[in-house]
Amino acid sequence: MTAFNSLLKQGPARQGLLICFLLICLDQITKQTVLMQISEIDRIAVLPILDFVLIWNTGISYGLFDSSGMAGRIILSVLGLLITLFLLVQMVRATGKWERLGYCLIIGGAIGNIIDRVIYGGVIDFISFHYENYYWYVFNLADVWISLGVVTILLDSFFLSGKTTDEA
Template sequence: MSNQSSSAEPQSKRPLLWGRFSPLVLLIVLIGVALDQGTKIWLVHSFDLANNGPVSVLPVLDLVLVWNRGISYGLFQQNSDVGRWLLAGLTIAVTIGVWIWSARCQSRLVALSLALVIGGAVGNGIDRVFLGAVVDFVYFHAGNFSWYVFNLADVWIVAGVAGLLYDSFRNGPNSAAK
């Protein structure tokens, strides 16, 4: 028998729900959700963006109110309660899967990236469950160019995915999965 030592933790001993970076992940998720929900609550309820908008912040940036009943970029619009709850259920399932991934990851960058994805998913999921649609409000445009309307949760998700992509190029194609 050979006595091989491996720096990789055996699959069976890897944590399922709470791992090395879970406190960091939870903290980032809570901060991300608080910032996302805080801006949405203020813009929708306190500022009343529906009646007081759109607001030009910069020549290329407006605050507008859009109720997104789909997913990213307004894809898969759901105008029924069945569609809404299917998307909410999908969000919950994916969030649980990403949390498990974060509990098992071995890199601070991957943990941070996954935390951003989870925070964004939870922020948008809260909207979908309690408001029936996701609140989007940031609108970039320049000349004939018009970007989609998004929110801070979308920023967290995109930043998280960018971090995972960076990690995969930095450490090889399968590093984020370890």
């Protein structure tokens, strides 16, 4: 554990944790705003292709593996925390700026959704893109962070592969 603590004292790891914290805060602020402003029957048109709605996702990505019971809630929360701890170690070990940012995005999004699951029993989703009668899945900022994080890590590994180290 002391080795992990010494890694956290280093600048890039500290910056990574700060980014994670800011992403979690932004995600939670938007979700709390939605809870205060939108009921489950409301649909607020923001743009012709974008609405805000309140949807409770008790499963994982896109509502897969619905687990609205207490056992499912606990299993998904613990699994999410274990994966997040693994990603945190990867973030601390990352040598590239973009790779670290990717891990920060995924961690921030994962923790934002875990907080919802623990407190409410499901994740608060509210962003709904659509075109005419075709509606995409409803999601939240944490989902955006996770998706951007995966894309960032993939782009870093395929195109930058270590060219953005902290020393550069």
